[in-house]
Amino acid sequence: MLIYLLSSAILLCVIHVFFNYNNVARALRKIPGPKDAFIIGNALEIIVPPDKLMDLGRDFAKRFHGIYRFWCYPLGAVTIYNPEDIEIIMSTMKHSEKGIVYHLLKPWLQDGLLLSNGEKWQTRRKILTPTFHFNILRQFSVILQENAQRLLTVLEAASERPIDVVPVISEFTLSSICETAMGTQLNEQETNAARSYKDTIYRIGHIFSSRFARIYLFSDFIFNLTSLGREQKKLLRIVRNFTEKVIDQRKGMLNNNINSDTIKDAEEYDDIFMKKKKKVAMLDLLISAEKDRLIDSAGIQEEVDTFMFEGHDTTASGLTFCMMALANNRDIQNKALAEITDLLGDSDRAITMEDINNLPYLDRCIKESLRIYPPVHFISRKLTEDVKLSNKYDIPAGVGCHISIYDLHHREDLYPDPSRFDPDRFLPEHCARRHPYAYIPFSAGPRNCIGQKFALLEMKLVLAEVLRKFELQPVTRAEDLSFIGDLVLRNKGPVYVNFTKRKSVATQ
Numbered sequence: 001m002l003i004y005l006l007s008s009a010i011l012l013c014v015i016h017v018f019f020n021y022n023n024v025a026r027a028l029r030k031i032p033g034p035k036d037a038f039i040i041g042n043a044l045e046i047i048v049p050p051d052k053l054m055d056l057g058r059d060f061a062k063r064f065h066g067i068y069r070f071w072c073y074p075l076g077a078v079t080i081y082n083p084e085d086i087e088i089i090m091s092t093m094k095h096s097e098k099g100i101v102y103h104l105l106k107p108w109l110q111d112g113l114l115l116s117n118g119e120k121w122q123t124r125r126k127i128l129t130p131t132f133h134f135n136i137l138r139q140f141s142v143i144l145q146e147n148a149q150r151l152l153t154v155l156e157a158a159s160e161r162p163i164d165v166v167p168v169i170s171e172f173t174l175s176s177i178c179e180t181a182m183g184t185q186l187n188e189q190e191t192n193a194a195r196s197y198k199d200t201i202y203r204i205g206h207i208f209s210s211r212f213a214r215i216y217l218f219s220d221f222i223f224n225l226t227s228l229g230r231e232q233k234k235l236l237r238i239v240r241n242f243t244e245k246v247i248d249q250r251k252g253m254l255n256n257n258i259n260s261d262t263i264k265d266a267e268e269y270d271d272i273f274m275k276k277k278k279k280v281a282m283l284d285l286l287i288s289a290e291k292d293r294l295i296d297s298a299g300i301q302e303e304v305d306t307f308m309f310e311g312h313d314t315t316a317s318g319l320t321f322c323m324m325a326l327a328n329n330r331d332i333q334n335k336a337l338a339e340i341t342d343l344l345g346d347s348d349r350a351i352t353m354e355d356i357n358n359l360p361y362l363d364r365c366i367k368e369s370l371r372i373y374p375p376v377h378f379i380s381r382k383l384t385e386d387v388k389l390s391n392k393y394d395i396p397a398g399v400g401c402h403i404s405i406y407d408l409h410h411r412e413d414l415y416p417d418p419s420r421f422d423p424d425r426f427l428p429e430h431c432a433r434r435h436p437y438a439y440i441p442f443s444a445g446p447r448n449c450i451g452q453k454f455a456l457l458e459m460k461l462v463l464a465e466v467l468r469k470f471e472l473q474p475v476t477r478a479e480d481l482s483f484i485g486d487l488v489l490r491n492k493g494p495v496y497v498n499f500t501k502r503k504s505v506a507t508q
């Protein structure tokens with residue numbers, strides 16, 4: 001018996017040494033982090049119920065300063081929120097391989113821009129960059145304005161009582177991205193296929209959230225055995241059939257309307273569509289690139305799906321929290337409204353892209369809201385080579401490096417009283433004093449958000465239109481929020497705002 005116990009103890013010690021004293025573990029364990037348990041490292045600390053995941057991150061960010069790590073053989077991860085360290089990781093393509101959590105998106109986005117790497121990413125980024133050229137954004141602004149007007153109608157019908165803005169804003173951003181990315185209207189068309197596509201996208205979003213918050217579902221093998229895994233498979237088929245059909249229809253339309261062989265750049269793209277008086281879609285550039293054999297049909301599908309995913313939930317989260325913040329900060333809301341009224345006077349004409357460039361205070365409100373409530377609150381990389389950070393810690397190759405945008409944006413030393421909503425933090429003189437990687441809602445460096453200008457245009461346009469028409473009154477307060485662990489920042493429950501119709505813009 002004694003021999004049996006002794007040999008078991010020795011075996012456990014050997015396992016412990018093997019798990020926790022290999023080269024990776026030794027390097028990682030020099031970085032501050034939670035206390036290591038025998039054999040299992042930090043496993044027990046990180047397995048928490050899904051609704052506690054965000055709190056766990058915030059708790060660690062408070063306990064450690066700018067960096068902490070987890071280790072549980074064979075998985076290791078370091079979370080950083082020092083601007084100097086973030087610059088080391090984000091400013092080069094050396095560390096551009098995406099972390100393990102992005103693997104959850106693979107069945108849907110495949111090798112689209114968000115997940116691809118190397119030459120493929122470079123080619124795709126080159127094809128897609130002109131989509132966000134000023135001239136094309138100007139055309140998108142017309143579509144965004146039409147969708148904003150539909151949103152105003154919805155808000156008007158529900159005014160004078162608290163509305164959960166989450167579903168209303170999601171509907172707006174999903175319709176907007178669908179029309180700008182694919183040239184397809186979800187609202188007016190309201191065919192069975194369009195409705196089912198919309199519902200499917202929402203449901204897939206929920207499945208991602210559920211999977212993200214349960215680490216045991218990260219394994220494809222286990223996930224595919226669950227009812228969620230089976231449902232996701234079915235839903236992805238619906239999405240793919242819909243986008244395939246839209247792409248085919250668009251190809252047919254382009255072939256009939258455009259004699260030009262290919263579209264070489266944004267100016268030409270703009271020219272062709274302006275002459276034909278056609279609404280442009282991001283998809284058109286991809287179809288054009290297919291003629292040059294730069295991309296194939298499967299590639300077009302990947303990119304359309306990527307834009308649909310990246311382009312709606314993120315902006316919906318940004319708009320939701322910005323509306324809530326403006327409702328809760330009456331003085332700031334009034335200042336933003338005064339700026340709009342000064343610009344437009346009594347006129348009730350629609351706000352244009354040119355107007356948008358003349359609303360610097362609203363711009364600062366959006367920036368501040370994206371600081372406190374960054375829609376993409378963390379990003380993650382898998383390091384393929386060793387990295388020395390600014391504070392001399394070494395992160396070994398093979399481990400994950402999470403960049404906590406949320407904790408970076410809430411650092412007391414960079415943003416005193418970080419929970420206070422203060423748009424003037426973004427006055428040029430204050431920005432100039434800050435590290436360039438201290439504010440990164442759209443990431444930074446070569447793999448930054450390609451849709452940043454589009455997102456800001458969409459947010460600004462719709463906020464300006466909403467503020468002109470409604471006074472936003474507080475219902476949900478900042479202290480009521482409780483975030484759930486998800487790829488996009490989300491409150492656990494509804495986010496209520498009361499929209500009260502203004503009598504007249506001129507009298508405010």
Ligand code: HEM
Binds near residue numbers: 312446449450
């Ligand atoms: C407020 C809204 C948005 C925020 C906060 C946001 C944020 C981000 C962030 C942080 C990344 C980097 C992700 C990473 O490195 O893992 C990213 C990448 C990306 N975003 Fe956005 N995004 C927004 C809206 C949009 C929109 C509207 C589109 C499309 C129209 C878009 C398309 C993309 C794409 C395709 C990438 C991958 C870029 C690449 O790797 O080259 N995003 N976004």
